[in-house]
Amino acid sequence: NAGVTQTPKFRVLKTGQSMTLLCAQDMNHEYMYWYRQDPGMGLRLIHYSVGEGTTAKGEVPDGYNVSRLKKQNFLLGLESAAPSQTSVYFCASKPSGTNTEAFFGQGTRLTVV
C-alpha cells in the first residue's frame, strides 16, 4: 500500500520562484492537511481540506495556496518563495469521524536560497 505519497522529496528554489508540492493518498480519506516542520516548533498547520473542492486556512497560511480538485490529491503552492519558507513539508490524511488516526507522507525538504 502506498498510503500518502509526496512529490518531490527534495527541492531547491531561488527567492521569488514558484512551485507546487503534490500529495496523493490512496486510502479514500476525506481530510487532508499540509504541515511544515521547523526545529523547535513542531508541526504547524498551513492549510487543510475536509473534502473535495474545499480548503481552509491553518495556523501559518501566508505565502501558500492549496487546491483539492480530486479527493485523492492535495496540492500546496508557493507563489513567490522566500527564505523563511525553507522547511520540511508534510502532507497528512485521515478518515472522517471523531478522533481518527492521521497518516503522514515522508516529507518534502525545501530550501529557498
Add this chain to the structure above:
Amino acid sequence: QQQVKQSPQSLIVQKGGISIINCAYENTAFDYFPWYQQFPGKGPALLIAIRPDVSEKKEGRFTISFNKSAKQFSLHIMDSQPGDSATYFCAASWSNDYKLSFGAGTTVTVRA
C-alpha cells in the same frame, strides 16, 4: 501560540532506562491525545493515543499517563532501546474539530 506545550526539547537516556516526555494543554474541550513517533527522514506515525476518560494506557513498553485536573499528559518509554531513538510529538484534538494541535517535539537519543 501553541496549544500544546511539550518538554523537554531533547533527552538522552541509557539503554534500559526510562524516557519521560511531558505535555500540557489549556483547551478543556480537547478529548483525544495521541503521540506520534518520527524517525529521521520519515513522516510521523501514530504510536499510542488516549482519551480523557482513562488515566493510563499501556502498549508494550510505551505508557501514556493522563491527569485531567492538571491538564497534563506524559509518555513513558520503559526499558528504552536504541531503536527508540526518534522525535516524539504529543498532540491534542477535540471531537468538533478536524485538526490536531502538535507540541514542539522531543528528540530522544538512547545510548547503547
